[in-house]
Amino acid sequence: MPRFAAGDRVRILDLPKTGHIRVPDYVRGAVGAIERHCGTYANPEELAYGRPDPARVDLYRVRIAQAALWAGAPASDELDIEIYDHWLEPVA
Amino acid sequence: MMICEGEAGGDYHALMTEALHRLLLERGVLEPADVDRLIAQLSKPNREWGARLIARAWMDADYKARLLADGRAAGAELGFSIKEAQIIVLENTPGLHNLVVCTLCSCYPRSLLGQPPWWYISKTYRARAVREPRAVLAELGYPLPEGVRVRVHDSNADMRYLVLPMRPEGTEAWDETRLADCVSRDAMVGAAPARVIWETVQQAASDPTQA
Numbered sequence: 001m002p003r004f005a006a007g008d009r010v011r012i013l014d015l016p017k018t019g020h021i022r023v024p025d026y027v028r029g030a031v032g033a034i035e036r037h038c039g040t041y042a043n044p045e046e047l048a049y050g051r052p053d054p055a056r057v058d059l060y061r062v063r064i065a066q067a068a069l070w071a072g073a074p075a076s077d078e079l080d081i082e083i084y085d086h087w088l089e090p091v092a
Numbered sequence: 093m094m095i096c097e098g099e100a101g102g103d104y105h106a107l108m109t110e111a112l113h114r115l116l117l118e119r120g121v122l123e124p125a126d127v128d129r130l131i132a133q134l135s136k137p138n139r140e141w142g143a144r145l146i147a148r149a150w151m152d153a154d155y156k157a158r159l160l161a162d163g164r165a166a167g168a169e170l171g172f173s174i175k176e177a178q179i180i181v182l183e184n185t186p187g188l189h190n191l192v193v194c195t196l197c198s199c200y201p202r203s204l205l206g207q208p209p210w211w212y213i214s215k216t217y218r219a220r221a222v223r224e225p226r227a228v229l230a231e232l233g234y235p236l237p238e239g240v241r242v243r244v245h246d247s248n249a250d251m252r253y254l255v256l257p258m259r260p261e262g263t264e265a266w267d268e269t270r271l272a273d274c275v276s277r278d279a280m281v282g283a284a285p286a287r288v289i290w291e292t293v294q295q296a297a298s299d300p301t302q303a
Binding site for chain 2: 023026039059066069074076077080082084
């Protein structure tokens with residue numbers, strides 16, 4: 001059962017991790033809404049190093065207002081980005 | 093080997109790749125034919141495969157609905173075996189423009205479209221497409237009209253993306269082959285509109301079956 005559903009508000013975490021991380025700096029700390037649950041996939045943070053049986057994790061697309069990322073961005077514009085479950089926290 | 097601009101150490105990696113390749117051949121781990129086969133396999137997918145999906149979607153509303161619901165399954169319908177986990181199809185409309193970028197590397201629906209264009213891999217595009225997509229599009233010769241919402245898709249993980257551009261005006265009577273000619277590689281990442289190209293118009297004019 002995925003932790004989030006479409007429309008849920010989430011914050012992208014800034015975890016102190018190194019290695020094959022798929023969360024670019026520019027979205028860390030940003031708040032957005034779940035656009036969809038994409039399914040579960042082998043965690044790339046383990047997969048990239050050839051670890052046997054990498055954990056499967058939920059993947060979501062998160063929609064963020066461009067104005068929340070970049071000062072002066074048009075209010076109409078948005079960014080969609082894929083984020084794994086352990087990089088998200090719920091926002092009340 | 094592809095070396096991107098500002099990629100320090102590119103020579104080192106090219107040299108190491110070459111050395112490893114030779115060692116594998118010398119020791120019989122790899123046959124030259126294996127490498128040729130893999131390169132041929134990687135080079136086979138191309139713009140025309142994606143363009144066929146787009147042209148079919150323009151002609152057939154039911155197919156379009158299936159393409160938007162599940163890009164992989166819709167590709168399989170036309171005989172394309174898409175290897176990526178999912179293809180998310182993004183429909184451009186008069187009010188919404190979708191643009192695809194992979195800020196972290198060069199994720200691209202390679203099993204359908206082949207290798208991405210050089211500029212898609214460039215650090216400049218990757219950095220700027222998320223930060224100032226309108227400026228990037230204008231520089232690519234595609235300034236967006238006022239009132240069009242821009243949605244950038246960072247293709248940073250397991251999904252892959254295909255933009256469904258708007259059908260060009262004046263192509264209502266065209267068949268699927270000529271429609272597919274309007275769909276450039278760049279249009280399928282949202283970096284260009286679908287366009288009627290002059291050669292296609294000339295062909296149509298000289299062919300009485302294409303009024």
